[in-house]
Every structure is written in C-alpha cells, then in structure tokens.
Amino acid sequence: MNPLARIGRFFLGFLAHTGRLAVFIAHSFVAIIQPxxxxxxxxxxxIRIGYFSLPVVALTSFFTGGVLALQIYYGGNQFNSEAIxxxxxxxxxxxxxxxVLGGLMVAGRVSAAIAAEIGTMRVTEQIDALTTLSTEPFKYLVAPRxxxxxxxxxxxxxxxxxIGIMGGFVVGTQSLGFNPAIYMQLTIDFITPDDITSGLIKAAVFGFIIAIMGCYNGYHSAGGAQGVGRATTNAVVSASILILSANYLMTSLLFSS
Amino acid sequence: MTDMIKLSNVHKSFGSKHVLKGVDLSVEKGSSLVVIGGSGSGKSVMMKSILGLLTPEKGEIEINGHPTVGLKGGKRDLVNRQFGMLFQNGALFDSLPVWQNVSFAAMQGSNMPADEALELAKESLALVGLGENVLDLYPASLSGGMHKRVGLARAIATRPPIIFFDEPTTGLDPIMTDVINHLIRDCVNELGATTMTITHDMSSVRTIGDKAALLYQGKIIWSGNVDALDQSDDPFLVQFINGLADGPIEIAGA
Incomplete structure (x- = not known):
C-alpha cells in the first residue's frame, strides 16, 4: 500500500476510534445519572475492584515507600540531607x-478483568440477551463498574x-537508624491536607479511566477468544497510558498555582 | 388473522456486504414460523433486526401492528417486553445462578421480589422438565441440553406473547434434539404464543413449525405450510431439505 494511504488510513482509524470512545463515555454518563x-x-x-485490590496496592506502596526512603537517603547523604x-x-x-502506582496496579488487575468479562459476554451474546430482557447494558454493566x-x-x-509512608518509616527507622518519633513528627509537620486531597482527586480520575477503558474494550470486542484477548490487552495498555498522561495534566493543573 | 410480526422490504448491510436484500415476511398471531436457510443466508441478522439489536437501513418491521425500526430507550423496552428469546448457545449469564437467570426479566424489569422470582423460576423450570435441584447451579456446571432448557425457561418465564428461537438444537445429540423440539412445541402450545424459529435442522422444522420460509441470499424465496415442504418442486427448497450438495444453491466459500 502507498505509504501516504497507510498514514491516512491510520489517522482515520484513530479519529473513528476516538469518536467511538467519546460516544461511549457520553452514553456511560447518561447511564450513571438516569435511574x-x-x-x-x-x-x-x-468489593471486586477495591477490596480485592488491597493486597497488591498495599505491597506495592510499602516497597515503594521503602525504596524511596533508601534512594533519598543515599542521594541526600552526599549533602548531609538525610533529615529530609x-x-x-x-x-x-x-x-x-x-x-499513580496504585492506579497502574489496579489497571493491570481490574481493567483486564472488566474487559475480559464484558468481552466474553459480548461474544457469547449475553449482552444481546440483556437487551432482549429489557435491561440496558450500559446501566447494568458499565455504570456500576x-x-x-x-x-x-x-x-x-x-x-x-x-502504607507507603509506613514503608518509608520501617526502612528509615530499622535500616537507616532514624529516630521513630522524630521521623513521624517530621512527616506530620511537612504534609498538608492539599497533598492528600490532590492524590485522592487523581485516584478518582484514574478509577474512571480504569473502568471506562475496561468496559469500552470489552463492549466492542469481536472475533471470539482472540478478540477477547485483544480487548484485555488493549484495556490495560490504554488505561496505563491514559493514567500517566492524565497524571501529568492534573499535576500541571493542581500545582500550577 | 392479524399479523403479530411483519417485515416489509427490510434491507441490512455491513459495510459493502448487503446481507438482507428486501425481506418480506409475516407471522400470524398464534402461529409458529420456522425460517430455514444455509449459513450466511441472513437468518440471524433478520432475527436481530426484529429484536432491535440491529437497525435496518431500509424497510419496516411491525410488531402487533406497531412500527419498531429506530425505537430506542423506554419505547424499545416496551416492545421487547413482548418478546422471549432462546439464543443459540443459551446466552445464560455466567455470574448468576439458574434461578436468577430464569427470573431475570421479572426481577429487573418488573422489580419482582426475590421470593416471588424464585417461585416463578421453579414454575418455568418445571415447564421445561427441570427440578429444584438446578436452581442454585451456575451455567458453567450445566450440560448442553440443560443449558438449552434453562434458556427456554428464561424465554418463557414472563409468558411473552412472542417467542424467538435461534438455532435451538445446534450442538445437541439427536435424542436431546428431539427432546428440545418437543419441549418447545409443548411450551408454545401451552402458552399460546406466536413464535419465530431460525434453524437449518429439518427435524426442528417439522416438529416446531406450522409454517416455514426459506431465506436465501438475503431474500425469502419460498414460504408456505410445513406440510407443503415435501410436496414442493422448488429446486432451492428441494436441495435444502434433502441436504444435497448439487443444485442451484451457491455454497458459501466454495
């Protein structure tokens, strides 16, 4: 195929895909709002998304907090700044x-599961069955997720x-020899409510991305088991990329002032 | 007699593939129409168009005298509440036990309390010859025949006036095929429903249907009473019902 035609076809496909996703999101909002x-x-x-993700998120954040403490200590030690x-x-x-790391871990776990479940329902006609049973699939499948x-x-x-802060605390006090009371006091003194709420706002947006990408890819899957597998991969990849880009955008917006 | 289902000049395409090329068909109230045709002839597309799962580009589909093409939301739901549907592979919801599958429409659509829904499921399952021992089983633990029976119980649970059957005997052994065919016939007779079945299984045609139509390349090319099938000298029909490789029917992919 002509290279220009190939680029054009890719671009048109991208536009069609984006438009279909926009319509899917709009349809989802309507399903969320209306009874x-x-x-x-x-x-x-x-329970499936939150409770069952607790172990993986807890382990990730504990070790991340610990590694962060070590890296800051080793980097900061050169300038006698281990107190920070x-x-x-x-x-x-x-x-x-x-x-962000919680979002990426949940994207891997939950977005894939949602895409696989809804994708299987699509290829086995269960979504068609919902419609014939007078149940709107967006309200029953997408909105709750x-x-x-x-x-x-x-x-x-x-x-x-x-748990991440506790990971840093454990490494700092057990491995680096910090005083536990001073470590905790410095943490409490330095952190502000805005630091926590900005992270929670980000997490809510990441939750939306994870669920929407899982539902979207599953809902539009076709072609049997191979199609469901492709939908699962696409859900995780697209959710992860969108989480990282949305994180950059939100950091710019939330901390620019 | 009034037409419960009527299709007039229905066209449906997917990209450049023109699947339905002007289907005209009607099903009288209380009758059982069986639509036969080879793979890829457009049977499933036609049924999905009637159910509102696909929207035809051209033509009209009337249910009980009311046009339905393009209906959405609550208006479409009102039409669909007249329907029961047995899907080819059952399409039972994996995440729900049998009794919730059977009474799904009643629980979700009519907000029926759980205890009444359980009773409804028991009654519907009894009609298809299943006992209370299957109520709490999940679809993954059912055999192919039980899948079909539970699917049939779900299709008749709300006692709908119109029931659709999509390849009801596909994947079943000959004995279970006969069992399912007779179950469908008996249930339909008991409920007095209007039915449309798509199949390429001639034993289903003769057991379930009182009228038949042959769909070929997106058009109905023959229709009449089931009793007239064997007397017809239509070369397409003769080839199809006798399962002959030679004849006027073009074989897909050959």
Missing part, C-alpha cells in the same frame, strides 16, 4: 506514587498513602 440504579451491583463491584527523607517520602507517596471504581480508587489511594 434505575443497581446499588447491589455497585457494592459487588466495589521523611518529608519527601510523605510528599512523593501522597502526591504521586500512591495514586464506573461508579464503583471512582469510589474505590481514592479509598485505595488513602490506604496506599498510609
């Missing part, structure tokens, strides 16, 4: 690493913040 509300399904999804370890660990975890993810992710980020 009926499936509260039981929202609760079930909160506690404050930078707290800042780094609450503002960036807690929500999006609502649950938007509520669960900030809660997970809060847990990640606490």
């Amino acid at each position: 009926p509300y499936y509260l039981r399904l929202i609760g079930q999804q909160m 370890v506690s404050s930078i660990v707290a800042l780094g975890i609450t503002r960036e690493l807690g929500p 999006v609502i649950a993810a938007v509520i669960s992710m900030p809660l997970l980020a809060l847990v990640a913040d606490i």
